[in-house]
Amino acid sequence: MDKRSEQKAKTRIKLINAALELSSTKGFAALSLREVAQAAEIAPTAFYRHFRDMEELGLSLVDEIAVSLRRLLRNARKNSEAKDLSSLTRFSIETFIEYVNENANLFRLLLGERQGASDTFRAALRKEIDLFVVELSEDLDRLAVMQNQKLRHSGYAAEAIVTIVFTIGAEALDLPPFKQEALKIRIVEEVNMILRGARETSRVKTKR
Amino acid sequence: MDKRSEQKAKTRIKLINAALELSSTKGFAALSLREVAQAAEIAPTAFYRHFRDMEELGLSLVDEIAVSLRRLLRNARKNSEAKDLSSLTRFSIETFIEYVNENANLFRLLLGERQGASDTFRAALRKEIDLFVVELSEDLDRLAVMQNQKLRHSGYAAEAIVTIVFTIGAEALDLPPFKQEALKIRIVEEVNMILRGARETSRVKTKR
DNA sequence: TGTACATCAGTGAACGCGCGTTCACTGATGTAC
DNA sequence: TGTACATCAGTGAACGCGCGTTCACTGATGTAC
Numbered sequence: 001m002d003k004r005s006e007q008k009a010k011t012r013i014k015l016i017n018a019a020l021e022l023s024s025t026k027g028f029a030a031l032s033l034r035e036v037a038q039a040a041e042i043a044p045t046a047f048y049r050h051f052r053d054m055e056e057l058g059l060s061l062v063d064e065i066a067v068s069l070r071r072l073l074r075n076a077r078k079n080s081e082a083k084d085l086s087s088l089t090r091f092s093i094e095t096f097i098e099y100v101n102e103n104a105n106l107f108r109l110l111l112g113e114r115q116g117a118s119d120t121f122r123a124a125l126r127k128e129i130d131l132f133v134v135e136l137s138e139d140l141d142r143l144a145v146m147q148n149q150k151l152r153h154s155g156y157a158a159e160a161i162v163t164i165v166f167t168i169g170a171e172a173l174d175l176p177p178f179k180q181e182a183l184k185i186r187i188v189e190e191v192n193m194i195l196r197g198a199r200e201t202s203r204v205k206t207k208r
Numbered sequence: 209m210d211k212r213s214e215q216k217a218k219t220r221i222k223l224i225n226a227a228l229e230l231s232s233t234k235g236f237a238a239l240s241l242r243e244v245a246q247a248a249e250i251a252p253t254a255f256y257r258h259f260r261d262m263e264e265l266g267l268s269l270v271d272e273i274a275v276s277l278r279r280l281l282r283n284a285r286k287n288s289e290a291k292d293l294s295s296l297t298r299f300s301i302e303t304f305i306e307y308v309n310e311n312a313n314l315f316r317l318l319l320g321e322r323q324g325a326s327d328t329f330r331a332a333l334r335k336e337i338d339l340f341v342v343e344l345s346e347d348l349d350r351l352a353v354m355q356n357q358k359l360r361h362s363g364y365a366a367e368a369i370v371t372i373v374f375t376i377g378a379e380a381l382d383l384p385p386f387k388q389e390a391l392k393i394r395i396v397e398e399v400n401m402i403l404r405g406a407r408e409t410s411r412v413k414t415k416r
Numbered sequence: 417t418g419t420a421c422a423t424c425a426g427t428g429a430a431c432g433c434g435c436g437t438t439c440a441c442t443g444a445t446g447t448a449c
Numbered sequence: 450t451g452t453a454c455a456t457c458a459g460t461g462a463a464c465g466c467g468c469g470t471t472c473a474c475t476g477a478t479g480t481a482c
Contacts (some may be wrong), residue, residue, distance in 0.1 A: 004445055008458065027324035030237040032435060044436080046459045053436090112324030115316055115378060116235035122382075153397055160398040163375045164368055170323060174330075189361060190368040190402075197405030212478055216425065240468060252469080254426045261469090 150200040157198040358408040365406040
């Protein structure tokens with residue numbers, strides 16, 4: 001690869017990381033172009049070689065989130081075979097919390113700007129979350145078949161689970177590790193509650 | 209009452225409303241003291257007669273939210289007698305969506321700053337939401353007794369319900385009224401799912 | 417009631433500062449011959 | 450390979466602007482006698 005474009009790519013990444021880091025404390029909306037440039041160790045004017053303005057940078061951050069979410073899903077699935085539903089749930093939630101800790105800034109952005117940010121920004125984030133819900137919904141259906149069970153409304157169940165896991169999981173960001181264990185338990189309990197509620201108890205269905 | 213303090217109170221309310229209105233489009237974090245003052249039609253310097261800084265104003269907004277949430281709860285309870293659980297759920301969620309529409313700006317703030325805002329701000333919001341969860345949890349227990357049912361973990365159920373209703377309900381803010389009906393159905397389905405999962409099917413418990 | 421003084425919400429000028437953006441530039445890297 | 454020119458990521462000065470905050474002030478309202 002070009003030495004020139006290689007260097008450019010590096011600077012771009014520095015900008016993205018700087019924005020990610022700064023946004024985690026004060027929120028993306030409160031960032032200035034100049035402070036991001038400074039944190040990335042370039043002159044403010046060089047910013048424009050990479051992004052038209054802060055909004056465009058923001059959309060790149062959403063892309064980062066998207067890539068990262070897909071990686072999360074892949075990891076969770078990789079180990080999802082030959083397990084009963086209950087330990088799979090537990091395992092997936094642990095994977096998730098781990099991911100949240102490793103990508104704290106990305107995650108804060110994902111949840112923090114879901115409301116309040118610009119329309120474009122908000123829509124882009126919504127799209128990624130919806131995608132995630134669809135994927136989970138398909139996984140739930142597949143699992144149900146494997147376990148000879150039926151789910152009503154796997155779509156609703158998936159949406160409810162994602163909402164719970166993301167929102168409560170976000171609290172992990174403010175907690176010391178030793179308190180995260182209790183959080184995991186809460187999430188696991190609530191997700192199991194949803195799964196139980198989504199299951200068709202065949203006893204009710206078949207007339208005896 | 210003092211004519212002077214009466215006037216002062218009016219100006220204070222103007223400041224609060226201005227901040228609420230402005231924050232709904234760009235987020236509270238992005239507001240400047242001067243633009244809030246201008247929207248409230250006072251000189252920037254008069255701001256200091258009411259609040260030490262923007263953070264203090266923010267905490268007053270949280271108070272507004274708190275008052276408003278309590279009013280919501282009271283309304284929902286007022287009509288909660290002599291109804292079966294399913295129509296009560298439906299009714300409560302309708303009350304809630306109505307409330308969200310009427311207090312759109314307060315609600316946007318409540319959800320938007322849950323992440324990302326300053327620590328004080330975030331903690332204050334968390335406290336209000338937790339209070340709400342506790343109240344709902346007690347209501348659920350009371351209802352279960354009335355209906356001769358048992359709930360496991362009414363606390364978890366309440367937390368899951370509040371998370372779902374608030375988060376999905378927030379989407380109502382971006383929707384035209386005719387699309388809100390579908391949203392309500394989604395919320396009702398998901399809440400029922402949680403309630404179903406929380407119910408102890410006595411068949412499982414008693415040994416026949 | 418009238419008068420003299422105190423209070424205090426709101427004003428307007430002024431300050432230094434960081435902001436986003438423009439512009440002409442530099443100098444290392446890339447390309448054509 | 451060497452040379453001459455083109456490209457373009459990053460620079461630094463400069464701009465006008467809105468920011469938060471200070472300060473001495475005004476004038477309506479409140480209070481004491």
